[in-house]
Amino acid sequence: MTQKSDARREDLKARLVSAARARIQSSGLGGLRARDITADAGCALGALYTVFADLDDLVLHVNSGTLAELGAVLRTAAAGALGPEETLKALARAYLAFASENRMLWAALFEHRMAPGVPVPEWHLAEHAVLIQYLVEPLALLGAPSQNEDLLPRARAIFSAVHGIVAISLEARFIGLAPPVLERELLNFVDVLVSGLKSRH
Amino acid sequence: MTQKSDARREDLKARLVSAARARIQSSGLGGLRARDITADAGCALGALYTVFADLDDLVLHVNSGTLAELGAVLRTAAAGALGPEETLKALARAYLAFASENRMLWAALFEHRMAPGVPVPEWHLAEHAVLIQYLVEPLALLGAPSQNEDLLPRARAIFSAVHGIVAISLEARFIGLAPPVLERELLNFVDVLVSGLKSRH
DNA sequence: CTCCGTTTCTGAACAGCGTTCATTTTTTTC
DNA sequence: GAAAAAAATGAACGCTGTTCAGAAACGGAG
Secondary structure (H helix, E strand, O other): OOHHHHHHHHHHHHHHHHHHHHHHHHHOHHHOOHHHHHHHHOOOHHHHHHHOOOHHHHHHHHHHHHHHHHHHHHHHHHHOOOOHHHHHHHHHHHHHHHHHHOHHHHHHHHHOOOOOOOOOOHHHHHHHHHHHHHHHHHHHHHOOHHHHHHHHHHHHHHHHHHHHHHHHHHOOOOOOOOHHHHHHHHHHHHHHHHHHHHOOO | OOHHHHHHHHHHHHHHHHHHHHHHHHHOHHHOOHHHHHHHHOOOHHHHHHHOOOHHHHHHHHHHHHHHHHHHHHHHHHHOOOOHHHHHHHHHHHHHHHHHHOHHHHHHHHHOOOOOOOOOOHHHHHHHHHHHHHHHHHHHHHOOHHHHOOHHHHHHHHHHHHHHHHHHHHOOOOOOOOHHHHHHHHHHHHHHHHHHHHOOO
């Protein structure tokens, strides 16, 4: 009977992911220690490596959860908007809000690097790709029908642009933008973008 | 006579920065080891800490040099362009080219994090800010004169957007964009942006 | 209930890291 | 040239992620 055994394994996995998530939330990805996680999860140090390949693997699973939450937030934001322009704005607003409210978890999505030579697993790349998908429909409604073929690169570019604005501001690398100014500037940016898209056909 | 002594100090500093630069270039910021750097520079492990406070300090100086190079590249790109629209495109192209050709050094500019609680020194923040300055003039030429007051936030937003597109593509986090497609999409993005800016006054 | 093969869990041990500092070596001064 | 001051050294420290020999818990047979 490996049923009980599997259940214990899954429980341990869940406790480790949740402990790692809490640590990232409070100390950031850089403050993550295997010893802290296992202490919080109530298991031995070595137990971590019976369930995950290494810390990277664990972080990937934390990020997986974060992406699911972020995806849900974006979905409801898009669902509540009226036109394509409003949808794009709502998505940008929701992305900014999520990043602000879950700063460390969101930062971990993009700060994390695999060990040298190890590629990010396919299933996790696919989870990232979902973020872009929400942009495709409003963009299709905005652009000329003939352009609908290569809409994915454009959606990715626009996501990246919005992400860049949010990322550089929240990381306070340059002189930081105060949050209300940031939101105003971000929405203005989307406005300009939409104006540009409309005026090109 | 502390003149000779100072000269030796400066020489050691230069050798360490150059060795660290080479290591980042070949192995990335994550592959940087104090022992490797000091071995390459031909000095003892402890010598590093007689000239720099810690590894972060050394990385800051490497990044300082990279920013100077990048700044020079952007300056000449902007100087060779005709109108404001062409200037913006030239800047985007130059930024992408620099990032592609100096991937690891460029990535180190944004990957690097100070130790927790330690802020990035003011002088280094100022060096980052220079990047944005090149955008202000062409944006001023494009926009209505009345808007010239709060042009800096807009310049920062546009820089961040371009940076985001380049960053997410080069880091291959999502399914990677092939380089020629990336350049096409980036320039198209600038086109849309300029169209939007023009159509708004 | 008892036994024993199997599986699971454990934490001491290991290699590697950034950083320090007592010691040695070099330089400067008289 | 000798004494004082300064600079350079690398072994040692504390911390890291990861491993693995051994301990503990489990599960079915007698």
